[in-house]
Amino acid sequence: MTRTxxxxxxxxxxxxxxxxxxxxxxxxxxxxxxxxxxxxxRRVQLYLxxxxxxxxxxxxxxxxxxxxxxxNEPLQYITGTAAFMGMDFKxxxxxxxxxxxxxxxxEKVLALQESLKEPKILDIGTGSGIIAVSLARLYxxxxxTGVDISSAALKTAAENAAALLQPGDISPHWMNRDITSAxxxxxxxxxxxxxxxxxxxxxxxxxxxxxxxxxxxxxxxDEGDGLSFYHRIFEMLATRELICRHLMLEMSGSQPDKxxxxxxxxxxxxxxxxxxxxxIDRVLHIKP
Numbered sequence: 001m002t003r004t005x006x007x008x009x010x011x012x013x014x015x016x017x018x019x020x021x022x023x024x025x026x027x028x029x030x031x032x033x034x035x036x037x038x039x040x041x042r043r044v045q046l047y048l049x050x051x052x053x054x055x056x057x058x059x060x061x062x063x064x065x066x067x068x069x070x071x072n073e074p075l076q077y078i079t080g081t082a083a084f085m086g087m088d089f090k091x092x093x094x095x096x097x098x099x100x101x102x103x104x105x106x107e108k109v110l111a112l113q114e115s116l117k118e119p120k121i122l123d124i125g126t127g128s129g130i131i132a133v134s135l136a137r138l139y140x141x142x143x144x145t146g147v148d149i150s151s152a153a154l155k156t157a158a159e160n161a162a163a164l165l166q167p168g169d170i171s172p173h174w175m176n177r178d179i180t181s182a183x184x185x186x187x188x189x190x191x192x193x194x195x196x197x198x199x200x201x202x203x204x205x206x207x208x209x210x211x212x213x214x215x216x217x218x219x220x221x222d223e224g225d226g227l228s229f230y231h232r233i234f235e236m237l238a239t240r241e242l243i244c245r246h247l248m249l250e251m252s253g254s255q256p257d258k259x260x261x262x263x264x265x266x267x268x269x270x271x272x273x274x275x276x277x278x279x280i281d282r283v284l285h286i287k288p
Contacts, residue, residue, distance in 0.1 A: 006059055009050040011035065015066055022070045030075055034065045037079040072210040085134040089160050094152035095128035096219045101276050102195050105250045105283050106134050108274055109193055112246060113139060119190035122147070122244070123172075124179055124233065127219060129157025131193055132172040133164055144172035145189070149218070151176050180232055183241050192237075192244040196229035197222050198252035198259075226252055230259050237288045238266045247286040256281040 012031050019027030036043045038061055054062065065078050074097055076082040082091045084098040085106055091097055112119070118141030123132040126146030136144050148154050154174045161171050199221040204212060211220070222228040230249065236242040247268075251259045253276075260281070263271065268286045276282035 006054045007051050008035065008039075008046050008054070011054060011059075011062065012046070015062075018066065018070065024069060030069055031066075033075055034069065034078065035062060037081075038062050038065065072208075072213060074210045074214055077214065084130045085138065087134070087137070087164050089128055089130055089133070090156055090163065091128055092152070092156055093214060094150060094216060095156050096215055098128070098130045101253075101282050102130065102250055104274060104276055105193065105195060105248060106131055106138075108283050108285060109135060109191060109246075109248050110139055112191065116190055116245070117141060118143070120188070121145070121191040121193060122189040122242070124192065124194035125196050125219070125229070126157050126172075126174070127153050129160045129172065129174075131195065132157065133160050135193075136161065136165055136169050136172055141170070143170050145175060146172045147175045147177045147179065149176070149178045150216070153216075153219075179229075179236075183236065187241060188243045190244060191246045191248065192233070192242065193248045194229075194233060195250040196233070198226045198229070198250075200224070200226040200252075200254070203254065226255060227258060227262060230262060234263055234266045234268075237268070237286075244288060247284075247288060249284045249286075251282055251284055253278075253280050253282065256284075260284060 012035060015031035016028045019030055024030055032043045032046060036046060038058060068078050069075060076091050076097045077093055080090060081088045082098050085103055089098065121135055121142055121144050123144060123146045126132050126148045129146055132144040132146040135142050146157055154176055158174055165171055197218065197220055201221060201223050204221055237244065237247060260273070263284065263286060268288045270287040272285040273281045274283040274285070
């Protein structure tokens with residue numbers, strides 16, 4: 001009996017059909033990304049070598065990737081990388097997968113370069129370090145401190161810094177800290193930036209299964225109204241537990257009005273809003 005000879009084009013066609021049956025969004029793209037990762041190729045190269053046969057070991061590994069993706073494990077956790085600000089960051093199940101909206105947050109911090117040189121920046125809830133490492137790479141002279149309650153997340157952040165920063169960049173200082181506890185040590189920064197957990201508890205069940213079942217829950221939700229971390233940050237600034245010249249926050253897409261209203265109850269000196277590509281108020285810039 002003749003063994004089936006799986007070529008790149010054959011396996012992509014079959015996998016796309018299977019992902020379609022499993023209701024995986026963008027089935028062809030997922031099939032291509034997994035195979036390109038497996039073969040260490042760019043996606044376009046798959047089509048230049050479309051008739052290349054897969055070795056048994058490659059086929060077995062690819063089947064494992066496909067099985068995991070069909071069970072809604074995020075593509076980025078399977079490949080171990082996610083693109084952000086033109087860089088490929090390591091991601092693990094201990095950290096959130098970067099979203100495009102967070103690039104807007106980084107871009108608005110970078111826009112301060114003309115008026116603010118070599119700033120001290122605090123990144124609250126740094127996770128995989130996408131914000132801190134991007135700013136260390138792209139904001140000349142910036143001195144970053146990244147804090148997170150998860151030691152596993154901080155390990156990933158440190159690995160991203162080691163892999164992505166260039167000679168002359170200043171590597172961030174990482175701190176394992178719970179910001180709901182009293183702040184200790186240096187409390188004065190030029191910029192504080194954060195993308196805090198903002199999903200309401202009642203929203204959790206409405207999330208896609210690949211988010212709800214696989215991404216770290218403490219990085220998604222405060223197990224309440226989705227506002228507690230914003231309130232804590234505003235409170236720290238109002239009481240001067242933390243001091244900064246600029247506060248830059250990513251906001252929930254479902255309740256930006258509540259976050260803005262809460263911030264104004266603290267009577268900070270100025271507020272600026274920036275919309276994302278969907279015209280939702282996404283980034284809040286406060287000058288305390």
